Amino acid sequence: MKSEMITWDSLSHMHLDSGTIVVDLREPAEFARGHYPGAKNIPYDQLGRYIGELEKYRRFIFYCDHGSRSLMVAKRLSRRGMYTLSVMGGYEAR
Numbered sequence: 001m002k003s004e005m006i007t008w009d010s011l012s013h014m015h016l017d018s019g020t021i022v023v024d025l026r027e028p029a030e031f032a033r034g035h036y037p038g039a040k041n042i043p044y045d046q047l048g049r050y051i052g053e054l055e056k057y058r059r060f061i062f063y064c065d066h067g068s069r070s071l072m073v074a075k076r077l078s079r080r081g082m083y084t085l086s087v088m089g090g091y092e093a094r
Contacts, residue, residue: 019058
């Protein structure tokens with residue numbers, strides 16, 4: 001599968017179904033200061049622990065601070081057959 005990039009504005013206008021999970025890859029303290037409503041916080045360095053849980057979902061939208069970590073994760077998981085989106089510019093682009 002292919003990983004795609006979207007803008008923060010696009011994310012805020014998307015209709016997210018129950019098969020979509022939004023994942024904030026930032027640290028818990030950053031997440032606590034603000035995040036996309038309904039996002040699940042899985043810090044980048046802990047992602048490996050959650051792969052089994054993530055495989056239950058059909059579609060993923062990842063974001064981090066500036067978009068580089070989320071793009072790496074989205075590409076990696078798309079190679080595993082998951083449909084992934086990465087938010088360009090990350091949380092700072094909101």
